Amino acid sequence: MNAGQNTARRIASKTGSSICRSCRETISRNAYSTAAAATVTDNHTEALLNHIPPATSPSTSYGVQAGVVLSRPPVITRDLHPFESAFFLYQRRLNERLALPFTRYFYFKKKTPADLEWKRKIKQRLTPARDIGRYKGYGDEAWNDELLVGAPESDVNWQVERLLEDADKPAAKDEHNPGGEVEGLVQKDKVERDMVEKPMPRVTEADLKGDVKSLNRMLQRTLYLLVKNKEGKWTFPEDRLAGKEALHDAAERILVHSGGINMNTWLIGRVPIGHHEAKYPTAKSNELGLKTFFMKARIMAGQANLKDNKLGLADFKWLAKEEVQKTVDGKYWHSIKNMLAER
Structure with a gap:
């Protein structure tokens, strides 16, 4: 006796009446379809379970921090070709x-x-x-x-x-x-x-003196803020996320904690423009390494001041793209080079 006939008999016993032949055949076909669909669903579920990656243990996780690519855009037009x-x-x-x-x-x-x-x-x-x-x-x-x-x-x-x-x-x-x-x-x-006004020189005093801390240099180029961290490495301003802090909120906090309140800055968007991954030589605090997600920002006025910074920064520079390449280490440069403008 097949599954359809068994289903028809169970319905008849519960209702206390007989079922005509056409209804019995319909119930039989539905039962076959249901059984086939259940078989396919079980197979699909089993395949999905087999492909689910194992849960990541705490010893293989990465720490997350936010970084800020703070830039000063060109002030004057470039020299003519x-x-x-x-x-x-x-x-x-x-x-x-x-x-x-x-x-x-x-x-x-x-x-x-x-x-x-x-x-x-x-x-x-x-x-x-x-x-x-x-x-x-x-x-x-x-x-x-x-x-x-x-x-x-x-x-x-x-x-x-x-x-x-x-x-x-x-x-x-x-x-x-x-x-x-x-x-x-x-x-x-x-x-x-x-009373004729003469044009301002395109080469400033900061250019002649090589003052890399001045924003009044390389007026035709985009300058980026680099800071020297506790380990003595030159990076963008960076810090770990505090609790459930969002990247955008962390970036605003980092700007204040690193460069002080005298910088008038503007965070562009809420989506990171890139990231950098660094592994520790040995695992520490159940972490394999640190992932830094960079937010983009502009400085509109003011200047960085590390006097009361809360990130342990020792120095800062405003550098163009090729100068950044010469200052940071090779792996860091490989992660950030496509985030920087050529001009």
Whole structure:
């Protein structure tokens, strides 16, 4: 007697009535399906149980700590590539050539400081843009207008110096109308030109002195805060998680405990940007090693101060990527190199 017939007999005995043939066949088929499904489920469960990894014992666990990749972004634009510099110079010279002939009185009213300045420049340079090379648009040598390799006009610093030199000079006197109202305009123009602001140098005093603790260095690059820990190793600011502390909360605490409260910082996101795994030579405190998860942050103002730090830090530096590589050990660098910007 099969499983379906047994099921039908049990139903009939409980209800006290007979079951028709069609119902009995239906019950028989359902019983077979249920039995097959149960067999498949048991096999699947057994396979899953066989593939479950064994529980990790406390002696094979890792300690967890948070680290902060605190950076100062570039302050100024980078230096031009030689090709970019040559292209911009070409565009400026081309614009200068296409501007001729120039109707002066359409733009400058006679006997105004602007008109006198234009006369002075034309008389001195024969072109209103001496910083990018003299140009004589008329004559037999008008075609000979290419800059030679190494010409000073192609240097950006040389161009800036020429522009500042022109801005510092007062307008020339009008030979036909000396003194009077025009002279007063010239003097007024001179006072205004004395107030010309000069651009700040791209190389700072901290660069010249090699001060690696200053944030006013390598203005074109991203700088990262490295600290010297108790073991004498250079790392990012790091510390163990306290209890059930989240990585984001731990990162905020580490910034205060390491660099002090004078740093105005901003934590970017709540997801780590990388991690570093270090194994102990011998197991300690039921741990094989330590895993550090790094959070990204920016410094907006202020400076690090280790005077009252609570992490036992001895020193700090603000370094660019290639400087970080030379400071940290090889395995640490292998874990963090892809988290740092090239510029």
